[in-house]
Amino acid sequence: MSIVKVLLVDDQELMRRGLRKMLEVEDGIEVVGDAADGEEALMLAAAHHPDVALVDARMPAMNGVELISRLSVRHPGVAAIVLSTFDEDDYIFGALRGGAVGYLLKDCTPEELIDAVRRAGRGETVLASPVAARLIAEIRRTPAAPSVLRDGDRVSAREAEVARLIAVGASNREIAARLLLTEGTVKNHVSSLLRKYGLRDRTRLALHLQDIPRP
The missing domain is CATH 3.40.50.2300 (Response regulator)
Structure with a gap:
């Protein structure tokens, strides 16, 4: 430990x-x-x-x-x-x-x-x-950050699954257990999503990507 x-x-x-x-x-x-x-x-x-x-x-x-x-x-x-x-x-x-x-x-x-x-x-x-x-x-009172991918970026199916679980309040550990991943891998997916969508934190990610479609 x-x-x-x-x-x-x-x-x-x-x-x-x-x-x-x-x-x-x-x-x-x-x-x-x-x-x-x-x-x-x-x-x-x-x-x-x-x-x-x-x-x-x-x-x-x-x-x-x-x-x-x-x-x-x-x-x-x-x-x-x-x-x-x-x-x-x-x-x-x-x-x-x-x-x-x-x-x-x-x-x-x-x-x-x-x-x-x-x-x-x-x-x-x-x-x-x-x-x-x-x-x-x-956050809801302020203008939302545009949930548009940057040029050349796309959300993978795994990232979409991670985003959906974040949207319902799951922790990194819970996401890892649900998707059979390591916590380090989940953290990397979260960082990637934040970068791709130009968002600053998990809360904004949860609010803006609740209904992200699978590619």
């Missing part, structure tokens, strides 16, 4: 200690550091190369949105998840635009948090249900 290395970033020491105790007892998860502010987090990310960063939205000096934007530039391999009390649009959309792969609320269950860490470590997006609903509503 591969180890998911986690960096904790929260200005409250009690919160950091609680998260560390919760995660350290889980197989396949290792907490490689915890930081009380953004600058310390950037230094620890450079030193320990975490796979996942759990980031509080509100912190002094450098808030979570700014930290995630900097992490995306300096350490693009780190999958950042916001863990916050607040579900305000500025934090949600700012964090996702900055490169976060997830946004969870602090009233989530321990099981939901642990599952989110594992999924983020596999390259998946993780959103709390209220956050996902608001994100989808915002």
Whole structure:
């Protein structure tokens, strides 16, 4: 089993200690550091190369949105998840635009948090249900990206199957099991679909390709 290395970033020491105790007892998860502010987090990310960063939205000096934007530039391999009390649009959309792969609320269950860490470590997006609903509503309010293939590209039958399963909310692991593929192969198909359709994330792919025909 591969180890998911986690960096904790929260200005409250009690919160950091609680998260560390919760995660350290889980197989396949290792907490490689915890930081009380953004600058310390950037230094620890450079030193320990975490796979996942759990980031509080509100912190002094450098808030979570700014930290995630900097992490995306300096350490693009780190999958950042916001863990916050607040579900305000500025934090949600700012964090996702900055490169976060997830946004969870602090009233989530321990099981939901642990599952989110594992999924983020596999390259998946993780959103709390209220956050996902608001994100989808915002996407539907904005002009849709054209779901037209670029010149010379076409969607294969396998990519169409992957897209249909994404549309109903299946994870990479679930798609792999359903289609008898490895998770790495599924991830490659998802990346290919995003490139071909000029889309930025799985949510937009699900919305625009629900009824993609087989070639």
